[in-house]
Amino acid sequence: MSIDKITTALVSDATVQVDDLPCALMIFSDKGTIRKVNQKLLDLLGYARNDLAEQSIEKIFTLPTRLFYQTHIFPLLKLSTAVEEIFVQLRAKDGTQVPTLLYGNTINNSGDDEYQFIFVSVWQRKKYEEEIIAAREAHEKAVVDNKELREAKEQLELNAELLDRQVQRLRQINVEYESIGKIISHDFQEPIRKIGLSVDILGRKNEPWNKENYLAKIQQSLGRLQALTLCIDQFVSIDTTNETISEFDVADLIHKAVEQAKTETGISNIELSINVNHRIEGYPGLLTELFVEIIKNSITYRKENTVPEISITGQIAQYNHFRFNLNKYKYVDFLRLEIKDNGKGFDNRYKEYIFEMFKRLDFEQDGLGFGLTLVKKIVDKHFGTITASSIPGDGTSLVLTLPVRSNSDGMI
Amino acid sequence: MNAEILKRNNVQVYGSGKRTMVFAHGFGCDQKMWRFVWPAFQDEYRIVLFDYVGCGGSDLTSYNAQRYSNLNGFAEDILDVCNALDIQNAVFVGHSVSSIIGVLAAIKQPALFSHLLLVGPSAKYINEPGYVGGFERADIVELLNTMEKNYVGWANFLAPAIMKNNEQPELTEELTASFCAVDPEVARNFAKATFFSDNRADLANISHPTLIMQCTDDLIAPMEVGEYLHKNISNSELRVLAATGHCPHMSAPEETIAVMKDYLAKHVN
Known part of the structure; x- marks a missing residue:
C-alpha cells in the first residue's frame, strides 16, 4: 500500500x-x-x-x-x-x-x-495520568514519610535478621549436640571398654597374664580418651571464646597460619601462592586456627614425593545473608576464598562426610579426623559457608565464604 | 526441587550437543528474544533457555521483590537453573544486563561456564566523572516514568490479551502464553536493578575467556562501555558488530551468529 x-x-x-x-x-x-x-x-x-x-x-x-x-x-x-x-x-x-x-x-x-x-x-x-501518578506518589511518600511506620519497619527488619541468625545458630547447635552424643556413645565407649577389659583381666587371680601388656593397653586407651577429650574441649571452647571481633588483613593472617602449620608438621618446603587483598571483620584467632588446619591438611595429605602446592585466591561477591528465612533477601559483601592444593584428593562422594567429627578417609596417616570439623565450626561461628570438591590424585579445592562486615551486636 | 526450578524459570532445553549453551535474556523481554539465534547452534550444543522469575512464562508466584531488586538475585536464577540441569563447562550467552548477571554467576561458580559471550554488555549505565556509561540519572528516572505511564489505568500494552496475531497463527500460542509480559512492579524493580547497578569492581574477578559483542551506535551500551569492559576483563576479546541498536540478536541474527561461531571455533575445542 x-x-x-x-x-x-x-x-x-x-x-x-x-x-x-x-x-x-x-x-x-x-x-x-x-x-x-x-x-x-x-x-x-x-x-x-x-x-x-x-x-x-x-x-x-x-x-x-x-x-x-x-x-x-x-x-x-x-x-x-x-x-x-x-x-x-x-x-x-x-x-x-x-x-x-x-x-x-x-x-x-x-x-x-x-x-x-x-x-x-x-x-x-x-x-x-500525571494526576494519578502524582496521587499515587503522594500516597507512597506519605507511607515512606510516616516516621513510626518506618521505624517499626526497620526494627522488624533488624529483628528478622537477628531471628535468622539465632535460628541458624540453634540449628548448628542441634547438629553439634547430636554429633557429640554419638561420640560419647561410640568413640568414648571403645577405649573405656578396653580399659575395663584389661582391668578385669588384671584383677583375676591365678591368671597367667602378662601384666605389662595389659598396662600398655590401658595406657593407650587412656591416651585416646585424653586426645578425644582435648578435641571436644577445643570444639566447645570456640563457642565460649573471649576473643572480640576485629578487622584484619586476611593475607597477613594466612601467612601467620602457614608458618604455624610448617612448624607443627615439621615440613617447610611448600609452594605457596596467596592472592588475597582484603580486610574483613571476624575472630582473627579462630580464623588463624582455621587456616592452620586447612594448610596442615594440604601438607599431611600431599602426594608422595611431591612438594605440596597451595594456592589461595580471594574475591568479593555478594550473597544473601539470610539462610533460614527463604523469603528474605539482603545481599551483602562476602569474601570468597578458593583454596586449592595438589594433594591426594578424595572421592567427591565424601565431600560432606569429611567435615563430620572424628571421620577419616586416609588411614595411612595419623590423625583423629578433627581438623575439618574445627574448620567447619569456625566457619559456622562467622555465619560463612565452606564446601569441598576433589579429584582423587589431582588435589582438593575448598571454597570458603566469610562476611566482610560483622553485625554490631557481635552476631557476625 | 529440580523440577520446581525448571518450571519456575520456564526452562526449555533443545538440541543434542555434548556441550551446553545457556542463553540469558535481557531487560524488557524474555527467552523468545533468542529464537533467531539459538537454532544455529542446536546441532553442536544442548541449548538451554529460561525466563527470569517475573518475566515471560516464569512462575510469577515465585517472585520476590527483595531478591529481584538486586542483580545477584537474578544471578541466583542462573545458578539454580544450571545446577538443576547439572551443567558444567557450558558456553554462557547473555544479552544486555544478563551479561553482568552471567558474570556474577560465573564468579560464584566458575566451573559452570567455560566461555562467556556477552551481547551489548555494560558494567554501569550512569555516567560519573571519569566514566562514560551513556546516561544521566535523570534519563533513567524518565525511563521509569515512561514505563509507569504505560501501566496507569490504561490497557497494559505488554499484556497478552491485546497481542492478537491473526496473520501469523504459529505465533499465537506463545503470545497467549504472555509475550514479554511483565507486572508493573516486576518491570520497575528490574529496570532499577539494571540501570542503577554498578558492577565495575566485579570485572576483575572474571578469568573466563570472554567475548564482548559491541554494536555500532548502541544507545544503551555505547562504544566507550565496550572498551571499558574489554580493558577490565583480563581474558576478553572485543568484536564490534556492524549491527546497530541494542538487539543485534534480533536485528542482525546472521551477523551475531557468525561472530559467535567465529569466536567459538577459535576458542572451544
Missing part, C-alpha cells in the same frame, strides 16, 4: 491523502531509517520534510523513549509484528516533549521489512 494515498474499500474510486489523516504517520526501514512521514507528523513536531528524510527514527524520540524503544518496542515489533497503545514521548524540533500513543505494524515492501508507526497526541490523557 502506498503511503501517498489510501484507497478505501467502501468507496472504490475515492482516495484519502495521508497528509490529511488526523494522526502522525512514519514509515521506516529495518535499519531504523525514516523513509516517509506525513504532514501531521511534521506539524506536530515542527519539522520540515527535509529535516527528517533518511534520518534515524530516534531523532524524533526523547532519550527515555529511545531507551524504551530499544528494550521493549523493538523486540515486540520484531517478534510479534505489531504493537498497540504504547505511551511514548516524542521530541519536537524545539526540544519540547509531545506525549503520544503509538500504534505500529510491520509491512513487507518488495522483500524488505518496513515498519509503520502512527502517533496520536494525548495531551489530555497525559494530564490525567
Whole structure:
C-alpha cells in the first residue's frame, strides 16, 4: 500500500491523502531509517520534510523513549509484528516533549521489512495520568514519610535478621549436640571398654597374664580418651571464646597460619601462592586456627614425593545473608576464598562426610579426623559457608565464604 | 526441587550437543528474544533457555521483590537453573544486563561456564566523572516514568490479551502464553536493578575467556562501555558488530551468529 494515498474499500474510486489523516504517520526501514512521514507528523513536531528524510527514527524520540524503544518496542515489533497503545514521548524540533500513543505494524515492501508507526497526541490523557501518578506518589511518600511506620519497619527488619541468625545458630547447635552424643556413645565407649577389659583381666587371680601388656593397653586407651577429650574441649571452647571481633588483613593472617602449620608438621618446603587483598571483620584467632588446619591438611595429605602446592585466591561477591528465612533477601559483601592444593584428593562422594567429627578417609596417616570439623565450626561461628570438591590424585579445592562486615551486636 | 526450578524459570532445553549453551535474556523481554539465534547452534550444543522469575512464562508466584531488586538475585536464577540441569563447562550467552548477571554467576561458580559471550554488555549505565556509561540519572528516572505511564489505568500494552496475531497463527500460542509480559512492579524493580547497578569492581574477578559483542551506535551500551569492559576483563576479546541498536540478536541474527561461531571455533575445542 502506498503511503501517498489510501484507497478505501467502501468507496472504490475515492482516495484519502495521508497528509490529511488526523494522526502522525512514519514509515521506516529495518535499519531504523525514516523513509516517509506525513504532514501531521511534521506539524506536530515542527519539522520540515527535509529535516527528517533518511534520518534515524530516534531523532524524533526523547532519550527515555529511545531507551524504551530499544528494550521493549523493538523486540515486540520484531517478534510479534505489531504493537498497540504504547505511551511514548516524542521530541519536537524545539526540544519540547509531545506525549503520544503509538500504534505500529510491520509491512513487507518488495522483500524488505518496513515498519509503520502512527502517533496520536494525548495531551489530555497525559494530564490525567500525571494526576494519578502524582496521587499515587503522594500516597507512597506519605507511607515512606510516616516516621513510626518506618521505624517499626526497620526494627522488624533488624529483628528478622537477628531471628535468622539465632535460628541458624540453634540449628548448628542441634547438629553439634547430636554429633557429640554419638561420640560419647561410640568413640568414648571403645577405649573405656578396653580399659575395663584389661582391668578385669588384671584383677583375676591365678591368671597367667602378662601384666605389662595389659598396662600398655590401658595406657593407650587412656591416651585416646585424653586426645578425644582435648578435641571436644577445643570444639566447645570456640563457642565460649573471649576473643572480640576485629578487622584484619586476611593475607597477613594466612601467612601467620602457614608458618604455624610448617612448624607443627615439621615440613617447610611448600609452594605457596596467596592472592588475597582484603580486610574483613571476624575472630582473627579462630580464623588463624582455621587456616592452620586447612594448610596442615594440604601438607599431611600431599602426594608422595611431591612438594605440596597451595594456592589461595580471594574475591568479593555478594550473597544473601539470610539462610533460614527463604523469603528474605539482603545481599551483602562476602569474601570468597578458593583454596586449592595438589594433594591426594578424595572421592567427591565424601565431600560432606569429611567435615563430620572424628571421620577419616586416609588411614595411612595419623590423625583423629578433627581438623575439618574445627574448620567447619569456625566457619559456622562467622555465619560463612565452606564446601569441598576433589579429584582423587589431582588435589582438593575448598571454597570458603566469610562476611566482610560483622553485625554490631557481635552476631557476625 | 529440580523440577520446581525448571518450571519456575520456564526452562526449555533443545538440541543434542555434548556441550551446553545457556542463553540469558535481557531487560524488557524474555527467552523468545533468542529464537533467531539459538537454532544455529542446536546441532553442536544442548541449548538451554529460561525466563527470569517475573518475566515471560516464569512462575510469577515465585517472585520476590527483595531478591529481584538486586542483580545477584537474578544471578541466583542462573545458578539454580544450571545446577538443576547439572551443567558444567557450558558456553554462557547473555544479552544486555544478563551479561553482568552471567558474570556474577560465573564468579560464584566458575566451573559452570567455560566461555562467556556477552551481547551489548555494560558494567554501569550512569555516567560519573571519569566514566562514560551513556546516561544521566535523570534519563533513567524518565525511563521509569515512561514505563509507569504505560501501566496507569490504561490497557497494559505488554499484556497478552491485546497481542492478537491473526496473520501469523504459529505465533499465537506463545503470545497467549504472555509475550514479554511483565507486572508493573516486576518491570520497575528490574529496570532499577539494571540501570542503577554498578558492577565495575566485579570485572576483575572474571578469568573466563570472554567475548564482548559491541554494536555500532548502541544507545544503551555505547562504544566507550565496550572498551571499558574489554580493558577490565583480563581474558576478553572485543568484536564490534556492524549491527546497530541494542538487539543485534534480533536485528542482525546472521551477523551475531557468525561472530559467535567465529569466536567459538577459535576458542572451544
